[in-house]
Amino acid sequence: MNKWYLAILLLSLACVTQAQHVIKGRITDATTGDPIPFAAVGLKGGSAGGNTDFDGNYSFAARQLSDSIFVSYIGYQRATKAVQPGLAEQTIDFQLMAGSSQLREVRVYAKGENPAFRIIRNAVAAKSTHDWRNLKAYEYESYVKNEFDVNKISDQFRKGPIGKKITGPLEKLQKIAGDDGKPIIPIFLSESFSDYYHRRNPELTKERINKTKITGVGITDGSTFSQFIGSAFQQYNFYENWLPILRKEFISPIADGWRGSYDYFLGDTIQIDNAPCYEIEVTPRRAQDLAFVGKIWIDTADYALRQVDLRISGDANINYVESIAIQQQLTVVEDSTTKQRAWLPKQTRVLIDVKEFTKNSVGFLAKFFVSNRNFKINQPREATFYNPAVELADHYREQKDNYWQQIRPDSLTAEERTAYSLIDSVKNIPIVRSYTQILSIIANGYQRIYNGIELGPFLSTGAFNTIEGLRLRAGFRTNAEFSKVWVLSGYLAYGFKDNVMKYGADAKYIISRKPWAEIGASTSYDLEQIGLTTEAVGNNSLFATYSRFGRYRRGYYQREYMSYIRAELIKGLTPMIGIRRRSFEPLYNFAYVNNGDPSGQSGTYQNTELITELRIAKNELFIYNDNDRVSLGTAQSPIYTLRYSLGLQNTLGGDFNYHRFTLTMADNFRVGILGRSFYTLSAGYTPSTLPYPLLFPHLGNQSLFYVGNAFNMMNYFEFLSDRYASLKYEHNFEGLLFNRLPAIKRLKWRTLLNVNVLYGGARQANRDIIPDYDLQGNPIPGFGSLNPSTPYVEVGYGIDNIFKFFRIEAIHRLTYLNQPTTIDGVKINRFAVKASAYFTL
Known part of the structure; x- marks a missing residue:
C-alpha cells in the first residue's frame, strides 16, 4: 500500500509541477504607450492563453510550453515573441503596432442570416x-x-x-x-x-x-x-x-x-x-x-x-x-x-x-x-x-x-x-x-502688461473708412488677478479724418457666483452706421471689425450710458433689468416730424429706455472663467430670449414714449444619418411711431464672406421694419453624399443647405414721420421696408470642409428682385458665391 501511495504522490507532484508554467505581462500600444484591453494572448500551437484585462495585463498558466507566444487584436498587427523554456514563471510584454481594422474574410451565416x-x-x-x-x-x-x-x-x-x-x-x-x-x-x-x-x-x-x-x-x-x-x-x-x-x-x-x-x-x-x-x-x-x-x-x-x-x-x-x-x-x-x-x-x-x-x-x-x-x-x-x-x-x-x-x-x-x-x-x-504667450495672444486677443491688466483686443486696433479715414484704437481689460469681483475695460479711438476722439468704458461687479449675479455700468461715444450697430452685429467680432472699413452710409455719432443688474434666479432662468440713454447725431441729412407738426422738425434726438430681458435656457451648462462664465450650450433644449424696452419721455432727456418687444428662439437637432439642423426663430414688434433708427433694421451682408447671423444677399440697411418674424435655418449633411462617391470621398467634403426667410413691414405712420424735405428744402432719404404679404427669401447650398478649413456657398435671392438698387442706390445682387474660413473637426 505504501508503494501505491508513493506512486500516486509522485504522479500528483509531477502533474502540479507540469502546470506551474505561468506567463504574464502587459500589452500596450507602441505609439502611445497606453494599455490594450481585451487582446487575445496564447501559446503558439497550444490551447493555453487568455485575454488582457482593462489595464492591458494578462496572466495564464500552461502545463506545457511551446517555443513562442502570440498576441492578436483587431486593429493591430499580430505579434509573436519567444518563450524561455523550463521557467516556472516569466514576464513577456508586448508593444503592438497599429494595423488593419477589417473584419474576418470568412463568414458563415445560419439559415441565410448573419x-x-x-x-x-x-x-x-x-x-x-x-x-x-x-x-x-x-x-x-x-x-x-x-x-x-x-x-x-x-x-x-x-x-x-x-x-x-x-x-x-x-x-x-x-x-x-x-x-x-x-x-x-x-x-x-x-x-x-x-x-x-x-x-x-x-x-x-x-x-x-x-x-x-x-x-x-x-x-x-x-x-x-x-x-x-x-x-x-x-x-x-x-x-x-x-x-x-x-x-x-x-x-x-x-x-x-x-x-x-x-x-x-x-x-x-x-x-x-x-x-x-x-x-x-x-x-x-x-x-x-x-x-x-x-x-x-x-x-x-x-x-x-x-x-x-x-x-x-x-x-x-x-x-x-x-x-x-x-x-x-x-x-x-x-x-x-x-x-x-x-x-x-x-x-x-x-x-x-x-x-x-x-x-x-x-x-x-x-x-x-x-x-x-x-x-x-x-x-x-x-x-x-x-x-x-x-x-x-x-x-x-x-x-x-x-x-x-x-x-x-x-x-x-x-x-x-x-x-x-x-x-x-x-x-x-x-x-x-x-x-x-504668442498662442495665448492669438486665442484671446489680449496681452498681459501689468498685474491683472491686459491690452487689446488687437483685432480692432486699426481700420479705414470714409468718415474717419485712418482709425486707430487701443483698449484694455482686467482679469481675476486684478480683482475677483470687479471687471473693468475701456478703449480710446481716434479718426485722422474726422479728428474726433471716441471712447468706451465698462465696469462690472460680481455680486454672487452661486447663483450668478452681477451689476454693471458703461458709457461710450463712437461712430455707428445704420443697420450695422454693435447690437445688430452681435458677438461676431470679425464681421464687426470688417464693418469698420470702407464706405459709411448713414453714419452717426452715438453717446450712450447704461446700467443694469442680471441674476440667475433659478437654474435656467436669468432676468436682466437696465436703463439706457442714447443720443443720435447724424452725419447725413436726417430729420423727423416732431409732435406731428410738419413745421416742427428735429435732426437729432435722445432716447431713454427701461430694458427688461428674460433668458430661458433649460439644462444650460456653464464653466467659470476667471470673472466671467461661459455657456457650453444646452442639452437638446432651445434657448429663449424675451426682451421688452419701454421708452421714457422727459426722463434723462428722453424724447419718446414707446414699447418695443423682441423674442428669439435658437436650437439644433439631429436628423438621424441625414446630419444636423440649426435654426433661429426671431420676432420683433413696436406699436409706437418712431424715427426709423429706433425701429428694426435687418442685418445685411455686402462682404465677400458668409456671415451666419446676417441675410447674406441683403444689402446694409436695405429693409427696416416695425414688426417682423424671421427664420434662419441651416442643415449640414456632413459626409452623407460625398462619403458615397469613390472618386472624392477621401477629400472629406461635406454638403450643406440653408434657408433664410423674413416677414416684415412698416406702418404708414412710421413712414410719415420722415419728411421728404427739411426746412431748408433739402431732400431727406427715407427707408425701404418689406411688403407684409411677401417675404424676403434667400437659399444657399455649398460645400464645407474644403482643405479642412474653407466653406464655399452659392446663395440665391428669390424675392424683391424688381428694383435694381436699394433706396440708397446700392446695386441688388440676385446671386453670389461667398466663402468663410473656420476651424472645424
Whole structure:
C-alpha cells in the first residue's frame, strides 16, 4: 500500500509541477504607450492563453510550453515573441503596432442570416431596460486622469532650431512609448476626484469636483481647467443612438438604425466576471462614416452591454484626428427596494491621436481615464441641489502625493511619474514660454502688461473708412488677478479724418457666483452706421471689425450710458433689468416730424429706455472663467430670449414714449444619418411711431464672406421694419453624399443647405414721420421696408470642409428682385458665391 501511495504522490507532484508554467505581462500600444484591453494572448500551437484585462495585463498558466507566444487584436498587427523554456514563471510584454481594422474574410451565416444580427437585435430591444438614463437618479464617485502629449516628432523637426531648443534638454528624460523608442513628451497632466449626480425628471446633472491636481505648459490659473477635467465631460453612453465626441456625433453599434451603418461578425463566447458574453466585431459599412470599428461584448442572459473596445479610423470624415479609441467596462447596479437593475460605466479609457498639421511638425495625444465607484441609484435629490452643474469645492487644489495614492484606483505607472517632472522641464524652456504667450495672444486677443491688466483686443486696433479715414484704437481689460469681483475695460479711438476722439468704458461687479449675479455700468461715444450697430452685429467680432472699413452710409455719432443688474434666479432662468440713454447725431441729412407738426422738425434726438430681458435656457451648462462664465450650450433644449424696452419721455432727456418687444428662439437637432439642423426663430414688434433708427433694421451682408447671423444677399440697411418674424435655418449633411462617391470621398467634403426667410413691414405712420424735405428744402432719404404679404427669401447650398478649413456657398435671392438698387442706390445682387474660413473637426 505504501508503494501505491508513493506512486500516486509522485504522479500528483509531477502533474502540479507540469502546470506551474505561468506567463504574464502587459500589452500596450507602441505609439502611445497606453494599455490594450481585451487582446487575445496564447501559446503558439497550444490551447493555453487568455485575454488582457482593462489595464492591458494578462496572466495564464500552461502545463506545457511551446517555443513562442502570440498576441492578436483587431486593429493591430499580430505579434509573436519567444518563450524561455523550463521557467516556472516569466514576464513577456508586448508593444503592438497599429494595423488593419477589417473584419474576418470568412463568414458563415445560419439559415441565410448573419448570426450576430439576432444578438444585436435583442440588445437594441433591451436598451430601455439597461440604459442608465432611464433610472430615476444615479450618483457615484469618480476619479479622472487626463494627459496631453506631443508625439510623432520628426527627425527634421528635432534637428531644426526650435526642435533643438525643446528636445535637447529632455534627452535624458524622454518618455519612451514602445520598443521602437519613439519619444512622447507630456505637456499636460491632471487628476481629479469628484462626486457626480444625475436626476431624470426634471433632467439635471451636477458634478462637485472635490480635489484636483494640475500641471501643464502654459497653465497659470487652474480654476478654469479644473472644471473641464472631471467626469462631466467624459460621459460615453453607447445606449444612445449618437455619441458626441469632439463636437462630432458617432453612431453607436447598437443604435436603432444599426443595420444600415455596420457590418457584424460573431466571434467567441468568453467569460467576463464569471458571466458568458458574446464577442462581436463591428466595422462601418463605409469607412468615411462617423462610426466605430472594434469589438463589443454582450451578456448572453439579458443582452446587456458589458464591454466595448472601439476606435475610429483615420478614414472617417473628421479632420486632424488620426484615430479615436474608447474602451469601457460596465457594471451592474441594483436598486435594493425595487430590484431595478442598470449597467453603469465602471471604467472608461479614451485616446485621441491628432495628426501632424504639416510634414515637419509634431502630433498630439489626448488621453482620458475615468474610474467610477460607490454607485447609488434611484435616490433623487432636490432640484435645487443640482445648481450649478459644475462646482468646485473649497480648497479643491491638492498636491500631496499621499492623498492621491489613496484615491487612485491604481498607482501611477513609471511613465506617468516621469511625466510630472517632464512637464516642469518643458514649460521652463524659454522658447516654450515664448510660444505659449504668442498662442495665448492669438486665442484671446489680449496681452498681459501689468498685474491683472491686459491690452487689446488687437483685432480692432486699426481700420479705414470714409468718415474717419485712418482709425486707430487701443483698449484694455482686467482679469481675476486684478480683482475677483470687479471687471473693468475701456478703449480710446481716434479718426485722422474726422479728428474726433471716441471712447468706451465698462465696469462690472460680481455680486454672487452661486447663483450668478452681477451689476454693471458703461458709457461710450463712437461712430455707428445704420443697420450695422454693435447690437445688430452681435458677438461676431470679425464681421464687426470688417464693418469698420470702407464706405459709411448713414453714419452717426452715438453717446450712450447704461446700467443694469442680471441674476440667475433659478437654474435656467436669468432676468436682466437696465436703463439706457442714447443720443443720435447724424452725419447725413436726417430729420423727423416732431409732435406731428410738419413745421416742427428735429435732426437729432435722445432716447431713454427701461430694458427688461428674460433668458430661458433649460439644462444650460456653464464653466467659470476667471470673472466671467461661459455657456457650453444646452442639452437638446432651445434657448429663449424675451426682451421688452419701454421708452421714457422727459426722463434723462428722453424724447419718446414707446414699447418695443423682441423674442428669439435658437436650437439644433439631429436628423438621424441625414446630419444636423440649426435654426433661429426671431420676432420683433413696436406699436409706437418712431424715427426709423429706433425701429428694426435687418442685418445685411455686402462682404465677400458668409456671415451666419446676417441675410447674406441683403444689402446694409436695405429693409427696416416695425414688426417682423424671421427664420434662419441651416442643415449640414456632413459626409452623407460625398462619403458615397469613390472618386472624392477621401477629400472629406461635406454638403450643406440653408434657408433664410423674413416677414416684415412698416406702418404708414412710421413712414410719415420722415419728411421728404427739411426746412431748408433739402431732400431727406427715407427707408425701404418689406411688403407684409411677401417675404424676403434667400437659399444657399455649398460645400464645407474644403482643405479642412474653407466653406464655399452659392446663395440665391428669390424675392424683391424688381428694383435694381436699394433706396440708397446700392446695386441688388440676385446671386453670389461667398466663402468663410473656420476651424472645424
